Amino acid sequence: MSFTGKVHKVGAHIDTDAIIPARFLVTTDTRKLGEACMEGLEPGWVKRVHEGDIIVAGRNFGCGSSREHAPLAIIGAGIRAVVGHSFARIFYRNAFNMGLMLLEVGDEVDKINDGDTLEISPENGTIRDLDNGAEIRIPPLSPMMQTLIDKGGMVNYVKEQLKLRGEAE
Amino acid sequence: MAMTLAQKILQMHTDEEVREPGQIVECSLSGVLANDITGPLAIKSFHAMGAKKVFDRDRVFLVMDHYTPQKDIASANQVIVSRRFAREMGITHYYEGGCAGVEHALLPEKGLVKPGDLVIGADSHTCTYGGIGAFSTGLGSTDIACGMVLGKLWFKVPATIRVNIEGTMPRWIRGKDLILRLIGEIGVDGALYRALEFGGSALKDVDIEGRLCMANMAIEAGGKCGLFPSDDLTAEYCRAHGTPDPMRLAADEGAEYERTVTMDVTGMEPVVACPHLPENTRPVSELSDVTVDQVVIGSCTNGRISDMRDAAEILRGRKVAKGVRCIVIPATPAVWRQAMDEGLFEVFSDAGCVISTPTCGPCLGGYMGVLGDGERCISTSNRNFRGRMGSLDSELYLASPVVAAASAVTGVITGPEAL
Structure with a gap:
């Protein structure tokens, strides 16, 4: 089933301290963690997010600690999926274990613009940027x-x- | 088939035939670890799975180390979850209060991990045990819960990057300098999804605590694990720490590596990682104009007795510079006690250091030395991401205890030769 969401682009090597700083790790509540999502990148970052939005990231997204609170914070913020150049390996496992969809697309990630609307069709294996028309194939x-x-x-x-x-x- | 250390150890723990990198195999686990932050999430998943007991109560390790003694009500409430679970499950190795130390220093010290073991931990620095030839890797809490319940987990066989250390180790060069240099060369995703395997003629000059430090930071290059062979030095260490007959392990001749990196350490200068990534490395002498407000000597990377001795050797008869806070954190109760017995606390106290009880504390910006706006710290820990130790406007440099202690004396980033 395909879905659409607004793109929030972030850079390379976004670490788990940026996704959810340690001072927020005193809870396991997904919604509360979501309120602090990306607080280590930019205070108040999460305010721009609406339910169903999509993060588009550079290389090595989720590097750093093993905290499962990181994918939980992203889910709690209402993010539906993360499209990335590449993902850190612990984060990759954690995300799937938590039910957060990650799509690894390499250099193709540069075709997507911040603020655009993406259409993701896992069954068809495609990601489409509805604003600039770019299409990316998703590896199985x-x-x-x-x-x-x-x-x-x-x-x-x-x-x-x-x-x-x-x-x- | 000629095997790398990673392939060899995985093969010891599975009935399937380990072949090429990328293959997924189900393996039996030697140990499963969680701490005060990640334990409660694992326990939540454990219950959600409908599990009633852990696979082996002697092989699940719970170490309350990140905020110990608990820094506030919320963190204290989290420990209650782990404490209750440990009691209900009859967990043998539950550590809290005066028994608790930084997990990755504590487990090898207590002989709970040995060469050839396969260990998972809900902490990214679980890769530390590669220093004694154990395949160990960090995972999230739900994978850990699965391990606690089934005693098994799936692993992707990693490709291996071989790192040969050659030449003559200079007097002040430590494992920390070697691993920082490697991360500087290959980058923070240079070993993504891969195993690092260390070898070379200079390996005999890297002691076990230095190897544990190096393996600890494999994750800072994105690595799944950082493996050392189990040799004479390993055997000696293990015998002194509760494993009378440790397994010898070495990669096979002709094992296939994705690439080989050679580092000649002859004439090498101590290395410092600059903000805000461990790959931003520079020789210490290029940073002599960088002032520091705080120095932290401790952590799962460098809080062992040899680290305490290094710091004391530099600080003996010297004073911490005016306006600098130098926080020394022995990583475990045994290291703390040994440092005291050897008179190192006198040295630290005379120099004007803060001596803490064992904790992860400031390394992750938890407590016991959090940085304010615009402050700068040099630390012996493993990660210098923006805001890692406190304010988003603070700066963190990473170095060995030798360099950290020397910097505490001068108030600027300083190598031991410059003192």
């Missing part, structure tokens, strides 16, 4: 990531494993 996900998405994230995946073992509630 690895089978393991696809399994996680099909199961609805890591929690459900483990739940199913436990049921198979007869250990779940």
Whole structure:
């Protein structure tokens, strides 16, 4: 199912301290974390975001700590997906485990302009910038990531494993 | 097949045949770690998974280290979650208060990690244990919850970048200088998704604490892990820390590397990473006009006893410059005690340092030395992102304890030779 959202562009090497500074790590509440999303990049950044918007990032987005609060803060801010040149590996796993969609597109990311509206169609494997007409092909996900998405994230995946073992509630 | 260290260790923990990089294998875990920040999220996921018990109560490690002793009500409430969980699950290795130290210094010191182990931790610097030949990597809390429940997790076999350290180590060069130099050369995403594997003729001159420091910062190059072979030095360290018969490990001759980086350390100068990325490295002598307001000596990178000795050697008979705060943080209770027994606290106290109890504290801008607007700090920690230690307008430089201590004395960034 395709969806559209407004683009908020950020630069390269956006680290997890920028996404959610440590002083906000005293909660696990997604909505509260969302209120401080990108507070380490620019105070009040999150005010520009509307439900369903999309972050478009440069190289190595999410580098730094393993805090799962980072994808949670992005989800909590109402962001639907992050399109990036590349992602830091812990952040990449965390995002899928939390149900945040990441799309790795390399240099093609430069075709997207800040403030434009993007249309993302995971099934068709395309991202379209509706304002400048640019189209980007999305490479297919690895089978393991696809399994996680099909199961609805890591929690459900483990739940199913436990049921198979007869250990779940 | 000739294997890299990463392939070799993963193979020891899976029934599948480990072949090429990119392959996904399910592996059994030797240990699963979480701390006071990441533990509660993992526990939340644990319950959401419908789990009733951990896979092995002796192999789940919970270390309350980031804000210990708890800095405020919210952080204290988070520890209550972990404490209750540890009690309910009968977790053997739960550390808090006077037993707690910075997790990545504490686990090897207590012999909870050994060569050949496969360890995951809900902390990005879990890669530290590569210093003693363990495949260890940082993950998010939900992956950790999965590990706590199943004792298994999927791993992508990483490609490996081989790093050969050659030449003669100069007197004041430490593991920290070597890893900062490497990150400066390959960049903060130079090892993205990859394993770093260290070797070369000068490796024998890098002691285990230096190797732990280097492996610790593999993540600062984007790496999945930073692996050292398990050699004579490793065996000696492990025997002194609760592992009587540690496994010897080395990469196979002819193992395939994505690339090889050679660093000749002969004549090398201490290295400093400038704001706001660990890759912005410069030789210390080029920064002699940079003043500092604060110096932090500690962390999972450089809070071990050899680091305390290095700092004391520089500070002995000298004073911290007027207007500079120098905060010394031994990483574990054992390091704290050893430093005291060796008389290092007298040296620090005479010099005018603040001596803290073990904590991650200022490294992540938590407490115990947070920076204000426009302040500048040189720290022995691992990350100098903008705002990492406090104000978004503060600046953070990274260096070895030798350089940090020398800078505390002069109030500007200073190498030991310039004192």
